[in-house]
Amino acid sequence: MIFKEWFEMFYNAYCVDVIAYDCYKDYYYINQKHFGYIADMELLSVKPIDIQNCLKSTLSYSNDRQRRSYFLLKRVFREAIVNGYCDKNPCDYVKPPKRIKKEAEYFSPDNLVHLFDDDSSVCRMFQLDLWTGLRRGELLALSWDNIDLDNRYLKVCQTLVHTSCGDRIVQTTKSRRDRLIPLHSNAIAILNQIRSQDVSNGFLFVSPITHTVISLRRYNRLYRAFYEQQKTKYPDLQYLTPHKLRHSYATYLIQCGADIETLRALLGHVDITTTQRYVHSNFNQMCKAVNNLKFE
Template sequence: MSADGVDAFLEMLAAERGAALNTLKAYRRDLDDLGTALAVEGASLPQASARQLGAYLSGLAQAGLSARTQARRLSCLRQYYLFLVREGRRPDNPASMLEAPRLGATLPRFLSEGDVDALLAACVARADAGAHEVRRMLVARTALEILYASGLRISELLSLPRAALERTTGMLLVRGKGGRERMVPLSSRARDAADELMRMDRPLRSMFLFPGRNPLRAMTRQGFDRILHDVALKAGLDPQRLSPHVLRHSFATHLLSHGADLRALQVLLGHADITTTQIYTHVLTERLQEALRHHHPLSEHAPA
């Protein structure tokens, strides 16, 4: 084990909890940053006190880091020091009693159903377009149909293998965060678009549904963002309002507004904890208010 135990801690997260690569990188940056701050005081990462950790977190707030970033760093510290306790490296967890910053209740941005329709309708190449533009618009249509029909994360979408779409079932097997697998629905429109794209891309001999410039690799997030930007402009939408995550939020919001329940949505989105899915309860609240306005006997909008 390294002197500070960081390598072993990250290996444990990867092996036992299936932590994503981005999570591991973020946690290493967090611990490196704390280690640098402690070194200024002549202290070491494994032996930090609760006072020193509290001062470090206060410094993050004073430096203008968001409450969400502060909360993530505190979560990292709690897990790291708990790991050291379990490994017999120290007798206590100095981060266990530190208070997390209060997170504001921010509602996710989402598109209206009309905006989604406009976006999908814009995924059509001009009549005089060349083969490159025709394929580009087909990629856009396939990706947007799948994102909106299935609520995938962009990382899940771009890593989809062709093999996952070659089956005729109306469900799609997705590998999500931490390597967890789940089944999500695939609409007939998404299925048809994917079939057309796979036929067009057959000469590339790529294993990915969305190959990059190098067919041996998947399309990058940046490459997809450029396509999405162009489609947004064609649809008359502000590209700054649009992202793959906004489409995921739109999928969730529209499902709930049409009667889906929160537990089903949790499964479809691949959330490990129902509390993550509860950011969408604003939709349920609006639906209840609407029902009261139209059906409560004392409401002025209720039918006579």
């Protein structure tokens, strides 16, 4: 069997409507863009040098694209072995592209003050995102059944995902684990404001037109419009994507003394190395650490 025939079988069986829509759409693009070198080769005849030549076509792309292409190829051949189409994985003899570690961007205190100088329902949605550190899909899938204001916590157990048939709520999270998030007093105040409004069908963030949960795409458009509105009041307001609200939650927790394991649990990361990118070491923090040094 040649590679392109097996990839189509692999893609339909293991990707379409199995993993996130954006993810398997990206896999399709990667195959079209980068795997042409081995497309017509027999699976049994693909050598490590052929894999290396495939990966060369990713060098002008981001580090994430390079690594995703490598690990996609590796899985394609692993499943081919499981299904009896080849007997060894040529990717095992090729080093994966080295991960380039990047510190997570986050909002400065001034940026946050200017961004949230507003009292609209849209502003409260983004404020809640900041004070809980939820992923976009987790925030939009929040229902009042997930929130216990008396005991000051919310349960993250579902998420809004984009599929080939549109957005839908799935009863799981990205990490496949439910988690509890303690609520800061500011988050509780925001939730009380949201609850005082007319909320239909139990969800916190509902479109006033369709009376359904706000879509992922609509969320992005609302954020952009909200940013542009605030930019007219504060011309120096820096643009950061809404996901940077989650980064800010994590960064300021670390700066306020949270340990990395606690942060991992709050963010819902499976691998603690993902959490480590939120640990920023700047000169002021290093000075503070040195000044607090005691030998007692």
